[in-house]
Amino acid sequence: MIMRNRFKRMLVIVYVLAVWQNTGNAQSNNVDRITDSPGMKLAYLSPGRFTTGSPKSEPGRESSETPVGQFTAHGLGLFNMYGNVWEWCEDRYAPNGDSNQKPVDPTGPATGNAKVQRGGWSSDFKRLHSASRVGRDAGPSHGYYQGFRVAFDPQASDERAAKSNPRVITARDARLDNEFEYLVFDLGKGVELRMVKVKAQGQTFRIGSSKPEQEAVNAKYFNGKQQAKLAMEDEHAVTLTDDFYLGQFEVTRGQFRRFVEETGYQTIPELTDGGKGWDAKEQKFVGADKRFSWRDTGLDFQTDDYPVVNVAVDDAREFCKWLRKQCDGRVTIREVRLPGEAEWEFACRAGSQSRFHFGDDDERLVEFANVADAAAREKKLAPVTLAGNDGFPFSAPVGRFKPNRLGLYDMHGNVWEFCEGYYGKYSALPKERNALQTVQQGEGRPVMRGGAWHLTGSDCRCANRFIVGSTGRYATGGFRVICMP
Numbered sequence: 483m484i485m486r487n488r489f490k491r492m493l494v495i496v497y498v499l500a501v502w503q504n505t506g507n508a509q510s511n512n513v514d515r516i517t518d519s520p521g522m523k524l525a526y527l528s529p530g531r532f533t534t535g536s537p538k539s540e541p542g543r544e545s546s547e548t549p550v551g552q553f554t555a556h557g558l559g560l561f562n563m564y565g566n567v568w569e570w571c572e573d574r575y576a577p578n579g580d581s582n583q584k585p586v587d588p589t590g591p592a593t594g595n596a597k598v599q600r601g602g603w604s605s606d607f608k609r610l611h612s613a614s615r616v617g618r619d620a621g622p623s624h625g626y627y628q629g630f631r632v633a634f635d636p637q638a639s640d641e642r643a644a645k646s647n648p649r650v651i652t653a654r655d656a657r658l659d660n661e662f663e664y665l666v667f668d669l670g671k672g673v674e675l676r677m678v679k680v681k682a683q684g685q686t687f688r689i690g691s692s693k694p695e696q697e698a699v700n701a702k703y704f705n706g707k708q709q710a711k712l713a714m715e716d717e718h719a720v721t722l723t724d725d726f727y728l729g730q731f732e733v734t735r736g737q738f739r740r741f742v743e744e745t746g747y748q749t750i751p752e753l754t755d756g757g758k759g760w761d762a763k764e765q766k767f768v769g770a771d772k773r774f775s776w777r778d779t780g781l782d783f784q785t786d787d788y789p790v791v792n793v794a795v796d797d798a799r800e801f802c803k804w805l806r807k808q809c810d811g812r813v814t815i816r817e818v819r820l821p822g823e824a825e826w827e828f829a830c831r832a833g834s835q836s837r838f839h840f841g842d843d844d845e846r847l848v849e850f851a852n853v854a855d856a857a858a859r860e861k862k863l864a865p866v867t868l869a870g871n872d873g874f875p876f877s878a879p880v881g882r883f884k885p886n887r888l889g890l891y892d893m894h895g896n897v898w899e900f901c902e903g904y905y906g907k908y909s910a911l912p913k914e915r916n917a918l919q920t921v922q923q924g925e926g927r928p929v930m931r932g933g934a935w936h937l938t939g940s941d942c943r944c945a946n947r948f949i950v951g952s953t954g955r956y957a958t959g960g961f962r963v964i965c966m967p
């Protein structure tokens with residue numbers, strides 16, 4: 483009987499612990515998650531006055547915990563701060579304290595599996611004091627002597643309500659050890675979309691490739707044979723008229739999912755003949771095929787951190803329109819759209835005029851980009867591969883490689899990126915609006931930029947242009963977004 487009671491109580495505690503972990507891991511979404519959990523309205527009491535996890539004392543056990551609130555409250559009106567059950571805290575545990583702790587509102591070490599428990603429990607009087615602490619593994623650890631209480635931070639809640647959408651922040655890029663200005667969209671459900679400020683107003687650069695670069699590309703990749711398409715890259719001086727924010731990463735599947743969840747939008751591939759995808763039996767990409775869409779490319783490992791693919795250019799434009807609607811007006815945003823080629827290439831080059839933003843050596847691409855490398859060669863995914871191994875035979879989650887000097891990731895490789903405007907001669911570029919091409923000037927077909935994971939040095943250059951169909955969709959093609967402040 484005693485054993486059965488204890489077992490039942492442990493089940494209760496395991497349940498509440500699971501809720502605790504859920505709320506504890508939710509970071510800025512604490513309140514929503516707690517509100518969503520039936521029976522957890524206690525979170526609105528400020529702060530929780532009783533521990534949970536001790537439904538009743540165990541018959542025949544003198545040292546067992548009691549119903550909450552049986553003893554005298556202390557000066558703040560809180561009960562059972564000593565004894566009854568150990569109480570989980572949000573902080574991770576550092577055995578000898580954390581020497582890096584900030585003096586104001588310390589939050590504990592940034593890493594570590596163990597979390598702190600405080601207050602002791604009924605059978606261990608030596609540890610019933612204010613400073614007493616133990617560290618226990620926050621994953622498997624549970625028991626009849628462990629519970630928790632909850633706290634509600636009204637200030638954190640107010641801060642969230644006070645945030646504009648999007649908001650402008652300054653933050654450090656850890657890989658570059660440099661500060662950048664970012665425009666951050668809250669897309670809901672914990673999903674954000676971050677853009678980097680690009681100071682472009684009045685900046686002149688050469689869009690396209692020089693004759694020596696074109697000759698070098700012909701020599702290295704085409705046995706010296708002149709490639710007619712390179713004439714469409716003939717370099718041209720362009721002056722940009724406006725600063726802008728450009729997506730730090732390619733738009734991810736998770737960000738696109740928020741758009742679809744909110745609008746019920748169906749992409750052109752979904753409404754027509756489907757997307758492209760990996761056929762496991764044939765070990766190659768096939769399609770268009772109704773089996774495949776932005777949700778599924780046949781590659782099971784692709785999660786919401788991967789770039790969205792299998793979208794047509796108009797699907798990408800619809801995403802931009804939706805993103806524009808997320809602007810609450812507190813930060814002035816004039817336009818949200820796909821980047822023009824001049825904007826894209828200026829941002830990709832980040833001040834360089836070389837083949838890649840880091841120089842001319844294509845073997846170094848594996849440091850900065852997911853391209854056709856040894857990993858792709860091993861799986862026979864590409865006819866031409868680089869010697870090095872970037873670790874990803876297919877596409878990679880965004881942001882896994884070194885950024886360029888502007889703090890932009892995956893401008894070379896990973897997935898192709900749609901641009902606004904249309905394929906045309908640079909000599910006809912307008913002088914306004916960052917030289918955004920017009921339908922009249924171009925050939926009426928969209929362009930993609932940056933190359934992709936199944937390609938190498940010729941296709942992944944800053945200057946390379948890939949003309950595509952107006953409803954084209956690709957297992958290797960996605961987009962990133964631009965905002966005009």
Ligand SMILES: [Ca+2]
Pocket residue numbers: 852853854855857858872873874875876935
């Ligand atoms: Ca690769």
Ligand SMILES: [Ca+2]
Pocket residue numbers: 732892893894895896897898899932933
């Ligand atoms: Ca890319």
